[in-house]
Amino acid sequence: MSVTAAKGFTAAGIAAGIKQNGNPDLALVVNTGPRRAAAGVFTSNRVKAAPVLWSEQVLKGGEVSAVILNSGGANACTGPKGFQDTHATAEKVAEVLEGHSAGEVAVASTGLIGVLLPMDKLLPGIEQAAAELSPHGGEKAAIAIKTTDTVHKTSVVTKDGWTVGGMAKGAGMLAPGLATMLVVLTTDADLDAATLDKALRDATRQTFDRVDSDGCMSTNDTVLLLASGASELVPEYGEFAEAVRTVCDDLARQLIGDAEGASKDIRIEVVGAASEDDAVEVGRSIARNNLLKCAIHGEDPNWGRVLSAIGTTKAAFDPDRLNVAINGVWVCRNGSVGEDRDLVDMRYREVRITADLAAGATEPVVIWANDLTADYVHENSAYSS
Amino acid sequence: MSVTAAKGFTAAGIAAGIKQNGNPDLALVVNTGPRRAAAGVFTSNRVKAAPVLWSEQVLKGGEVSAVILNSGGANACTGPKGFQDTHATAEKVAEVLEGHSAGEVAVASTGLIGVLLPMDKLLPGIEQAAAELSPHGGEKAAIAIKTTDTVHKTSVVTKDGWTVGGMAKGAGMLAPGLATMLVVLTTDADLDAATLDKALRDATRQTFDRVDSDGCMSTNDTVLLLASGASELVPEYGEFAEAVRTVCDDLARQLIGDAEGASKDIRIEVVGAASEDDAVEVGRSIARNNLLKCAIHGEDPNWGRVLSAIGTTKAAFDPDRLNVAINGVWVCRNGSVGEDRDLVDMRYREVRITADLAAGATEPVVIWANDLTADYVHENSAYSS
Known part of the structure; x- marks a missing residue:
């Protein structure tokens, strides 16, 4: 169920042709509200991919209505053209979803550094993904963000009337601050951006930041937490933070369990x-x-x-x-x-x-x-x- | 010629039976004077082997009359017994050489961490090594300190009437501050301990400290520079420091060229x-x-x-x-x-x-x-x- 376990979210995962082998490579997660609060944690690598630079700006507003994620290319070290491509990606998502602004669309990419994304495939892919959005699309979205991952990674915690769920990818370049990973967490709890931010930072510090598969820090790490408020419940902070940490811990453990070439x-x-x-x-x-x-x-x-x-x-x-x-x-x-x-x-x-x-x-x-x-x-x- | 290229030094390398495969494993280098000035640089790892703790104390006196080196065991993380063994090794060297004090005998060990040395083989080996000391023994000494090294490493620079030469071992656990290595350099220049210390620190900072084969820092790194004064010449500092750095650079390059499993x-x-x-x-x-x-x-x-x-x-x-x-x-x-x-x-x-x-x-x-x-x-x- 991953990102669609919580109420107020739809998702899709499709093959847009970014990966040459035809595997799924584009995921879209949409917060259908009523609330659109969000928090994010990004790589501490000073060489940041274009989508990280973009999404950091988006998160400053404390609202995210959609996240578009691609595998098959990191869009890192791609200069001004790479940033334009990220911008165009967010614009396209805002356009096809209607009523959304590009400034509320987070973008995440993963794959090889130093190569421009095939926008002629990515942009039509966004239309296809939007057409396939579903409250049961979480699993497909989790599959579409895989790179060298052998399995897709999801986790869900459900409490009294509210839920925290999420998906993750990552199998190499896993090191603290953060490990190489794209993670999207969703909740239908009714919380503001500041509360989400605190819970997310507390959780990542003790989970993803303590995973070190190969000592290598990525340019693209992104962990997002989106709240729809669809449960109309406001959980006690400690209980919510604990749920977020449990999901992060589970996903972090799955990353280590699937690390490239590892036997232990x-x-x-x-x-x-x-x-x-x-x-x-x-x-x-x-x-x-x-x-x-x-x-x-x-x-x-x-x-x-x-x-x-x-x-x-x-x-x-x-x-x-x-x-x-x-x-x-x-x-x-x-x-x-x-x-x-x-x-x-x-x-x-x-x-x-x-x-x-x-x-x-x-x-x-x-x-x-x-x-x-x-x-x-x-x-x-x-x-x- | 390695450590016996400079006048005023004898050396030997023998198989004492510390290595189970019967390969050479014990080297002895003796400064026959007239001067016995020396300087040393040791691992910056805070977990230091017993011979490092011992030799650091010896070097504080600024005089070294002999260096005893063994492969086949690092004598690191061996507790009080390990330190007693190092002490007994230095005492034995002083005894067999006569007229020497244990406080002027540096000790260096390399091999597996956490195992006590077979003193019943090492102590008789010292007698054998002393009996084989020769002004042409540098090559054999260099061979006896090999562990996973595929070749022995030596280097010599000769200037107007004086010489700097040396030997090194090291093929793994090579990382800055220092790489895993045992290095003994000798010179027949007539210089005091303070001058040797400055030249050695300047050289190691720009050579051995800039070698990083595998990011792992050893507990046993030791680099010693011994001066016999046998040339009766006092070189200009810049020229001497340059000669020391050239020998260190050559040996450091040889360490990288022989690193475990490396193809590049x-x-x-x-x-x-x-x-x-x-x-x-x-x-x-x-x-x-x-x-x-x-x-x-x-x-x-x-x-x-x-x-x-x-x-x-x-x-x-x-x-x-x-x-x-x-x-x-x-x-x-x-x-x-x-x-x-x-x-x-x-x-x-x-x-x-x-x-x-x-x-x-x-x-x-x-x-x-x-x-x-x-x-x-x-x-x-x-x-x-």
């Missing part, structure tokens, strides 16, 4: 940190260590590489007090050899690393990562050719 | 930066981008990944003014599509990336990196098992 999902939990910032820094450093990622791929509980990664951070810790567990076995105690590494069972896809900094009592922080595999190398050495 | 050496030149710090930050970010490293492996001039990496830095630049050349072809101009990417010839091992930030007139900075390959994954997923 690595759950890195940092405990005993002096601060949340320290815990996040340490978790990310472990998540990005190529040698460790290779070791996990080989089912080798090589805890020395965990310590080596911790040692590159500025976090508070004493090297002689560090403890590391892999799948529950404390292979490193007090910075030195701990329990027998042969006790570690690494046969399953999920691998749990616990890093205890023994430096404080901060709540545990979890970062998700993937292993590094020959398949990852293969997929990414041939992507643009 | 990537020379990243950052020009037009507002400051040297900006240029280094941008160069390192490009060097560590796994997606780009995969693309280079696939001979795909995927410049979008270069821009995406630049965009994650804090360096001064305007995204719309960035230019990128790959092997001399300016595939990205003003942040957008430039010359035809099909013009880029990437068949050869060396690939040159030029990133022009168009933000200043800082001298170009060069960072060396490697591609990411299935062979790298394979080597590092099975290292400790």
